[in-house]
Structure formats: C-alpha cells, structure tokens
Amino acid sequence: MTDARLDAPLSYVRVAPEPVLPAPIFSRGALAWMRANLFSSWLSGALTVLSLALCLWLIPPLIGWATFHAIWSAPDGALCRAHQDGACWAFVAQKMNYFRYGSYPQTERWRVDLTEIIGAALIVWLLWPRAPRRAIGAGLFFIAFPILAFILLRGSDWFALPLVDTVLWGGVFVSLLTALVGIVFSLPLGILLALGRRSRLPVVKLASVIYIEFVRGVPFITVLFMANFMLPLFLPDGWAPDRFLRPLVGTALFAAAYMAEEVRGGLQSINKGQFEGAMALGLNFRRMMGLVILPQALTLVIPGIVNNFIGLFKDTTLVSIVGMLDFLATVENAFKDTVWNGPTIAPTGYAFAALFYFVFCFAMSRYQAAMERRLGRGRRR
C-alpha cells in the first residue's frame, strides 16, 4: 500500500544543506567593530567624528614638523632660520655632546660612558625578575656602584684618574646621577623611617612621623633651597659640602620621606601571622624584619617604588634652581647660543628633552605595570 504522495519528495524536507550565508555585516569584522566601538550611539558617533578631526588637525602637522620639514644637518642656525616650518634637529645633533656631558673634559668623557654602561648593566640585573643572584646585583648596585661612580666621575690619584671639578659636570649624566643618589640613599633611609613610624616606641614613632610629614608637606624646591642656603649655616665653618653635593643631600632626604610611605604601605599589608610566626620561631626584631617581613613587604611595593622613582627622576629637573647643570638646564643653556638663535630652536630643544624624559619614564611605568601583574598573579587565588 503505497501512497503516491509519500514517494514524491516532500517539498518541506531539506535533502541538501543550505549554502552557508556570510554573517550579517554588522555582527562580525571591521564594520561590526566600528559599530560597537565607534558609533554605538549618536553621542559616540559625534565624539568619534570630533576625535578624528582633532587627530587630523594635530598629527599630520606634527609629523611634518618633526620629519619632512625638519633640518637634519646644518653647520649653524642659518638654514633653520630659513625653514621655520620644521624642527631643527641639526641643533640637537651638534649640541649632543654638551647635552650628555656638560663641560666635562673631552679626553675624560669615556669615564662617564663607562659609569653609565656599568650602571645600566646593574639596573638590568636588578630589575629583570629571572636574572640569577639578584641579591649580589643589589649589593653591587647599592654599595659598590656608588663608590665606583664617585671614583670614576670625580677622579682619584690612586687610580691615576685626573680630578674633574664638579663645576664642569652637566647634562644627562648629572640628571641620572641625581636620580641614582636619590634612590640609593632614599631606600635604606626610607625603610628605617617606615620601621620607625610603625615602632611601638613613642619617641621613635613621633620623630619618624614628624620627619615624614614635614618633608612631604613642603615643595621640593624649598628643600633644595634649604640644602643650598641653610646646610652651610648649620655646619661648622669649612665643613660645608660642595655646591654640587648640597642638592644631592636635599634630593636624598626628600626622596626618603616618600619612600618611607611606600614601604610603610608594604609593611601594613603583611599579615599579622607572619610577625607572630617569626616571633614564635624565636627570631629577634632584626632577624624577623630582615628574614621574614621586609623581603615580603619590599617585593610587594616594587611597583610603588618604581612609581616613586619616576617622580624622583622628573623632579631632578628642579635641581637647576640651585645651580646644578642637569639635562634640562643644558638644553636651556644651549638656547642662548647666538650661532643657533632662531624661532625653531626652543620647540626643537624642548621636544628632544620631552622625548628623553618620556622614554625613560614610560619604560619605567611599563615595567611597573608588568611587575604589578606578575605580583598580582601570585597572590590571586
């Protein structure tokens, strides 16, 4: 018993797969992305158009100024004065040695280079999380390197290195040196102050709190002024440090207070059980702090310390107010050269200086973010 209607292919039953249709254009690919991220609403669309207009208005002229219309090499400022629509990189190129070394004697500049290379190598050792024996690196960086840098830069009769007066120092290496002194001295001082602030002894605590709050409450410039004008008055006649050393003292004392607050944050975040466990093992205060608490607390605050260091590095520009010739001061000084006088010189110089500081600070902040992620990974459950 067959029904003809059943044998005939039923029109509503699929016998072959339908051809695959492309996804709707607004749900995948570039258009969908644009719709979700650029034109999700009328307001968003208007903002996109405005933002694009802003970019078009700013970026092509800036790129043109910095590259196509720029003067890359010239013996003096005449060419730059003739082409005022572009940067004058020739000025930067010719002043580069001044920017790097100030008036440091030409024949001795290898000493600055060597110091910078050793310092850079040590910093990489110290900051690279998987580097072997970082403790040795830290010891070298915080103790041996400052002594070596002092001998190399200043000179010493023992090593047959001629003395170079600090009056001649200037440029990038002075900026780096100031930052280095700040970090090398502020970290131990800051740890001491942080421990003092958390101490149960009221006098120690009060002294630390007063110091930290005092320094954090005043501008860096006034600390520099104080180091420059008041330090010589407070010391016996003839004991006053070199004019170059005074701002360094001010920088270290200033940075220590900020470092102390960072370290205190780390100490506070350590579980009470860690203290109790260390005490139960019979460790005394120094061992408890050195072996149990500080290693954990300092690792936790590495991002904060790096952040502090970025601020410190930017603040080193202020030391020129007391006569130190840091990098920015050499740039400003170079503007006064009448050979290069012209309207494009100042923007070029500032652009170069901004690039220099940006590269350093941005690299540090990236490192800080990476460390934060790394630390967060271990602590997250």
Next chain:
Amino acid sequence: MAETARSSAGSLLYDPRIRGYGYQALLVAALIGLALTAGYNAYVNMQARGIPMGFGFWDQTAGFDISQTLIPYSSLSTYGRAFWVGLTNTAMVAAISIALATPLGFAVGVARLSPNWILARIALVYVEIMRNTPLLLQLLFWYNAVLKALPGPRQSIQFSSLVFLNNRGLYIPRPQFDAGAGWIGAALLAGIVGALAYRLQARRRQALTGQRAPVALVAAALCIGLPAIVYLAAGRPVSFELAQLSGFNLRGGVQVPPELAALVFGLVTYTAGFIAEIVRAGVLAVSGGQSEAASALGLHRGLTMKLVVIPQAMRLITPPLTSQYLNIVKNSSLAVFIGYPDLVQVFAGTVLNQTQAAVQVMAITMGVYLVISLAVALALNLYNARSVMKER
C-alpha cells in the same frame, strides 16, 4: 618571669621595655645634640657673616617691585608686605588651577573609560604624555616656546574680538559692576540657599515616600535663573569692558600676564593627567556586581552611575584627589623658573637674597606650605572618618 628578671642585673639589658627606654633616650639625646650643634653653628656662622638674627627684616622697606600683585604693593612696602603678595599670588594660582584641573581631569578620566575606542585612545595618549614628562619641562615649553613666541599685540590671535592672545599675555573682558550689581550677588546667594534647602527637603521626602524630585533642574533654575531675572530687573548693571588695540598695545580688559597663563595652563594640564588616572581607578575599583545588582533592580545606565557607582567611587577618589590638590599647591612653586611672583619666587628668592636671612625666610616659607598641607590632611581625615564604609 619577674624572678628571672630580678635574678641578675645583666638580664635587665634583655628586657624589651628597658631596652626600649634606652633606645628612645639615645634617640632623644642624639636629636637634641644635633639640634644644639646646628643651632650653635648657625649662630656662629650668621654672626661671622653679619646675617641678621631675628625677624627685624619683616618691617624693613623691600625696595623691589613685583610685576603682579593682588594687594596694594610698591617698592616702598615692607618685606612683610612682599610675603603677603607672594602668598596671595600662590593662593590665586592654586585656586584657579584646582578649579580648572578637576573638571578637565574628570573629563579625561571618563573618556579613558569610554566605550568609544578612539576617544579612549586619545585620552590615554594625553595621560601618558602628561604623566611621563617633567612638569618643569612642560612649564618652560608653554612659556618659552609657545607664549613668548606668539606675535605682538598688533597681530594678536583673536577669538571673536572678546579674547586676545599675544606675547604680552591673555586679554579677557573685564566685568564692570554698576550700581545695583550687588542685588545680583544677593540673588545668587539666595538661589544657592534655596537650592540647598530644596535638596534637603527632597531627600527627606524621598526617605519617607520614595518619590524623587528633580533636584538638579530646580537647583539650576534657582542658581542661574534667579540672578538672571534680577539682572534684567535691575536694568543690566553689569557690562564687560573689552580689550582694544590702541597704538602698539592693547588697553582695557583684564590682562593675564604670560607667566601666570603658562603656570596655570601647565599646572592644569599636568595635574589633569593624574586626576584622570585617579578617577579611572576609582570607577574601575567599584566591583562589577554593584552595577549588575543595580541593573537587576531596574536602574538604567545613567542612574546606575549616579546612584551606585559614583558614590562608591568618590570614596576611593577623594583621598588621592586631595593629595593632587596639595601637589598643585606645592608645584605652584615652580613659578620661580618662569618668573611668576609666587611665594617662593618673591620671598624665598628675592627677599632671601636681599636680607640673607636664610634660616628665618626658609622657616616661614616651609611653615606656610606645611600649615596648608596639615590643614588639608586634617580635613581629609575628618571626611574619611565620615565616609568610611559602614561594615557589619
């Protein structure tokens, strides 16, 4: 325990309490010794160099001019007067910068969180540039490379002949208050009081009945509408004097000197970068469950932000925001680099150089900043105590 402590004198050394006293006594002795030595050295050195000891210089004639003063001052005024000039200038710069940096920073912070990709990128680039270059560099750039390089008064950049910008500064219209202008001020005051009262009443009603009132609308009407009505009713007593070119210079209007313009602009743009990050971090720190719960209750996106996210974010934003305000106050001391007469430039600069009284001048200068910092810290602590989350 007590017996063993008494048993030998040597174990006294190992009593943590006694050792604590010992350490503290040592510290006190060291600090006092340091202070006495420093004081004695300062006394000897100052005598040897003929530096004045007391604060007698305060009432002496200063003998130098200050380019911009908010209070009457001439070169015949005293050093004390110069101090007040510097302090008022610092306060003015800080107040203007805070007032401008807050909205800019919040706007950039919100733009960073915007779902609009390109807007978020622009905000990110802005924040990274501002935070990763020194403030001093930015100030010098705005002052030397931008404002000083502008054309002279005859070729001023104009904004519909209301605002002029040239190498002598920024010229904005000067409001002139005729008789009856005081009524507008009174109306504004009344509007603010009325708005606050209405807000209080609306909150009370919401707590009792759950009905919401259009507080923002009414407040705007009271604070803007009321003065506007009075302005018209009193016969338009406020007019604006525009700057006009006469000869080689602009006359009339308010002249903002390039130093002040560069300082405020630099401080505002720099600090806004930091405020933006604070705002962003604050909003992101409010957990996602909060806005999900708000959506589940039926609140739309705007109300979720207003009633759930922002109140919680503000608690996280306020402390670092306050420290940014303090940073503005402290960073305004960078005025000394571009020659704007703030407290540090006038007092710790010129007055210190003229009188040589380094210790006194620096003590006063640092004291001022310290008092401001401590006062703000105290206010912040009070706020924190009030707004801390009530936990079970």
